[in-house]
Amino acid sequence: MIGYSSKLEGLNKFGEKSIFIGSKIGYASYISKNTNLQNVNIGRYCSIGPNVITIHGTHPAKVFVSTHPSFFSTDFTPSYTREQLFEEKPAPLNSKEPYTTLIGNDVWIGASVNIIEGVKLGDGCIVAAGSLVNKDVEPYSIVGGVPAKHIRYRFEPNEINFLMDFKWWNKPIEWIKENSYCFTNIKSFIDSQSLKKENK
Incomplete structure (x- = not known):
């Protein structure tokens, strides 16, 4: 299911029973079967496996006596509050776009x-299978686990800097x-691109 408000840059593939709502997907990126993504901005050349989901909304875990939304949300029934007392959803990452989650380019x-x-x-x-991603992931790093933790970088620092500046995608x-x-x-x-630059 692809929502009407979603934007597709081209040559995208969607696995069976996948859901893509209110989101944007870059050129050649694909999502596999049973994946459910909402309010996500996906870059180019991304490979997203099966059964990947974005989890929406959060509940208070400190100070509040109860985690139930009836005590902090005006959008829930029953609601015992006249004003919103806890922010359940993050603000959009960009004030000009509705997306609340960002997946960069060439992400697996x-x-x-x-x-x-x-x-x-x-x-x-790269995010390892079965992980729970609850915080930002650095470019060209490999993370895994519940919650996801840094395992290693894919390349050396100078190589990562080159790729981030070059933006081949x-x-x-x-x-x-x-x-x-x-x-x-x-x-x-890097050698081939540096040589071409020198020969210009």
């Missing part, structure tokens, strides 16, 4: 990952086709 999310609304997954990161399709041969090795990729 494994099967059965739960993502808490409001987090940002940086470009090039924004290049024209023809450029990507012509240079796809060097995507199999980060060092070869």
